[in-house]
Amino acid sequence: MFVFLLFTTFLHYLRFSANFTKMFRHLCFLFLVSLASTVQAQNPTTKYDPHVLFNPLFNYQPANEFRSGSGAPGPRYWQNRADYKIAVTLDEAANSITGEVEITYTNNSPETLPFVWLQLDQNAFNDNSRSGKTTPLSGGRYGNSGFEGGYTISAVTIQQGKAKTVPAEFIIDDTRMQIRLAEPLKAGGENLKIKVAYTFKIPSYASDRMGKLETRNGIVYEIAQWYPRMCVFDDIEGWNVLPYLGAGEFYLDYGDYEYSVTVPWNHIVAGSGELMNPSEVLTSDQLKRLEEARKSDKTVMIRSEKEVKDKSSRPKQDGMLTWKFRCQNARDVAWATSPAFVWDAAKMNLPSGKPTLAQSVYPAENGGNDSWGRSTEYVKGCLEFYSKYLLEFPYPVATNVAGIVGGMEYPGIVFCAHNDKKDALWGVTDHEFGHTWFPMIVGNNERKFAWMDEGFNTFINMLSTENFNDGEYNRDRLDDIQNIAPTLFREGADPILTIPDVIKVTNLGWDAYYKPAIGLKLLREVVVGRDRFDYAFKQYAKRWAYKHPTPYDFFRSMEDGSGEDLGWFWKGWFYENYKLDQSVKEVQYVEQNPTKGAIITIENLDQWAMPAVVELEEAGGKKTRVQLPVEVWQRSGTWTFKSTTKTPLKSVTIDPDSQTPDINPRNNTWRPARFISPDEN
Ligand SMILES: [Zn+2]
Numbered sequence: 001m002f003v004f005l006l007f008t009t010f011l012h013y014l015r016f017s018a019n020f021t022k023m024f025r026h027l028c029f030l031f032l033v034s035l036a037s038t039v040q041a042q043n044p045t046t047k048y049d050p051h052v053l054f055n056p057l058f059n060y061q062p063a064n065e066f067r068s069g070s071g072a073p074g075p076r077y078w079q080n081r082a083d084y085k086i087a088v089t090l091d092e093a094a095n096s097i098t099g100e101v102e103i104t105y106t107n108n109s110p111e112t113l114p115f116v117w118l119q120l121d122q123n124a125f126n127d128n129s130r131s132g133k134t135t136p137l138s139g140g141r142y143g144n145s146g147f148e149g150g151y152t153i154s155a156v157t158i159q160q161g162k163a164k165t166v167p168a169e170f171i172i173d174d175t176r177m178q179i180r181l182a183e184p185l186k187a188g189g190e191n192l193k194i195k196v197a198y199t200f201k202i203p204s205y206a207s208d209r210m211g212k213l214e215t216r217n218g219i220v221y222e223i224a225q226w227y228p229r230m231c232v233f234d235d236i237e238g239w240n241v242l243p244y245l246g247a248g249e250f251y252l253d254y255g256d257y258e259y260s261v262t263v264p265w266n267h268i269v270a271g272s273g274e275l276m277n278p279s280e281v282l283t284s285d286q287l288k289r290l291e292e293a294r295k296s297d298k299t300v301m302i303r304s305e306k307e308v309k310d311k312s313s314r315p316k317q318d319g320m321l322t323w324k325f326r327c328q329n330a331r332d333v334a335w336a337t338s339p340a341f342v343w344d345a346a347k348m349n350l351p352s353g354k355p356t357l358a359q360s361v362y363p364a365e366n367g368g369n370d371s372w373g374r375s376t377e378y379v380k381g382c383l384e385f386y387s388k389y390l391l392e393f394p395y396p397v398a399t400n401v402a403g404i405v406g407g408m409e410y411p412g413i414v415f416c417a418h419n420d421k422k423d424a425l426w427g428v429t430d431h432e433f434g435h436t437w438f439p440m441i442v443g444n445n446e447r448k449f450a451w452m453d454e455g456f457n458t459f460i461n462m463l464s465t466e467n468f469n470d471g472e473y474n475r476d477r478l479d480d481i482q483n484i485a486p487t488l489f490r491e492g493a494d495p496i497l498t499i500p501d502v503i504k505v506t507n508l509g510w511d512a513y514y515k516p517a518i519g520l521k522l523l524r525e526v527v528v529g530r531d532r533f534d535y536a537f538k539q540y541a542k543r544w545a546y547k548h549p550t551p552y553d554f555f556r557s558m559e560d561g562s563g564e565d566l567g568w569f570w571k572g573w574f575y576e577n578y579k580l581d582q583s584v585k586e587v588q589y590v591e592q593n594p595t596k597g598a599i600i601t602i603e604n605l606d607q608w609a610m611p612a613v614v615e616l617e618e619a620g621g622k623k624t625r626v627q628l629p630v631e632v633w634q635r636s637g638t639w640t641f642k643s644t645t646k647t648p649l650k651s652v653t654i655d656p657d658s659q660t661p662d663i664n665p666r667n668n669t670w671r672p673a674r675f676i677s678p679d680e681n
Pocket residue numbers: 431432435453454457
């Protein structure tokens with residue numbers, strides 16, 4: 001076997017063949033080069049087809065007046081609105097929540113609605129529900145078995161226009177309720193009022209989103225999915241009625257919430273939004289300390305460990321107390337209550353200077369500096385960061401609650417595992433509050449597209465963790481992307497664009513969280529650069545704040561804002577599970593003379609592609625880099641370029657910083673079979 005010459009190199013050779021002496025001098029190099037090349041040439045045949053990856057019709061459906069081709073909401077974008085007034089009572093003896101919700105539903109759509117759909121999430125927590133019946137024997141995090149829960153609905157009434165309130169005609173199917181209207185709800189802003197009186201038994205552990213925890217000083221109740229609420233009617237699917245099965249989260253309209261929670265006198269309640277009647281439910285000491293906290297960067301104790309069992313830490317010592325809250329422009333509200341809560345707080349520093357409180361409630365036994373004693377500092381740390389990186393935190397209060405739920409987000413309040421400590425507590429707090437931006441502000445359909453909230457959130461969590469307290473908890477877990485490529489591309493992975501209830505449970509973490517997050521990191525670090533990425537990403541958040549973006553809106557908006565056609569990226573990473581395998585195939589010196597530079601051939605062997613960074617290391621140790629855009633892969637999986645090096649090459653490496661998920665890094669570096677420096681020659 002002799003030299004496998006590229007055609008272009010061969011032409012060079014013919015043109016400059018007069019220089020035989022020089023050529024001979026470097027024969028040794030050439031021989032070594034050819035050995036290396038021969039080995040590389042035995043690589044398996046490429047799976048790469050640029051026509052598939054750079055398909056011009058990918059995401060080429062015409063946009064419309066509701067959603068524009070730029071990825072922004074169109075000039076006639078609309079969404080419906082749901083405002084809620086809720087009043088409930090906790091009955092500890094009966095283990096139930098009982099109350100009434102009044103929903104004002106406004107039809108801003110261009111369609112008349114003969115019926116409306118509501119979500120009855122509590123109905124999932126029953127063996128007879130679809131969620132119960134689809135729970136595997138092993139149970140799992142989202143499984144619901146052995147609990148006879150669900151809503152008992154005692155009355156549903158409806159009030160339309162000037163008509164009187166009348167009983168509604170409705171059906172219930174699993175977690176959905178359809179109300180069939182006597183008069184259709186007219187398009188263009190007509191509203192109606194729905195009232196539902198209901199009660200439900202509180203599940204101990206409901207799909208890791210709500211539940212109860214026994215603690216030394218009483219039960220911690222974390223209450224969510226606690227009122228009948230509207231399904232979303234949108235321009236994409238009409239009514240979104242996928243049932244609540246557990247893994248798939250929520251899709252909700254925006255509106256204002258006023259709600260009250262009546263609990264035993266010895267409880268402390270934390271809820272989404274602002275506490276409206278502090279003087280009725282707090283002691284004068286607590287009111288004073290809250291005022292202090294509003295001015296303090298350091299955490300201030302509102303109700304200390306010692307005071308938890310002290311009756312005078314409550315304004316009255318018997319009966320019930322009603323806590324009133326208001327949360328505006330939100331898509332949901334949740335709350336927690338317990339006699340066991342220690343409570344601390346501090347002020348947040350937001351870009352606009354808007355007064356906002358960070359706070360934590362937790363059982364005394366979970367306090368301390370390596371656990372929940374630092375929670376409020378974490379809340380402040382992450383929310384201040386995100387408020388600068390994206391949009392400002394919108395609610396007046398942010399509360400972290402320690403309870404049975406491992407980690408779950410709601411507007412202005414999150415539930416994190418009571419026994420988490422140190423970096424685990426930072427991680428979960430940062431993650432759940434990161435959800436303020438995805439999906440609380442940017443309100444995607446979580447039940448279908450978990451990656452648009454979990455993935456985007458996991459991505460911003462990396463930035464926030466890098467930033468917090470000089471990187472105190474920054475472990476760079478996802479930094480060595482090459483190392484985790486085999487996991488990303490493992491057999492049986494689900495494409496990112498898979499409905500969460502369809503994703504295999506063991507895949508959810510990778511395919512709804514890490515892979516989309518790493519995708520955004522790749523875009524930011526390797527494809528478009530930090531400045532252009534951050535600008536486009538912020539534009540996306542701004543454009544879709546308090547609205548309902550689809551995956552297409554995201555893809556389009558990112559392309560528009562960054563100025564790149566990224567169809568190949570979305571297709572390979574988000575729609576398919578295309579693998580990446582780049583390699584250095586061959587190195588030849590021009591005229592076999594290292595002083596004239598080298599002809600380097602790189603290859604793209606698998607179905608995906610990425611821009612290429614190639615590092616050339618010369619005999620004397622000098623390193624130079626060549627940056628090649630993804631377009632080098634548009635016509636084939638082979639690309640040849642000439643280096644400007646002047647001495648023999650010690651190595652040529654593609655992706656020298658291991659920044660891309662290359663499935664086979666073994667073929668990333670070319671070296672002469674035995675390196676001989678020119679002096680030895
Ligand atoms: Zn999450």
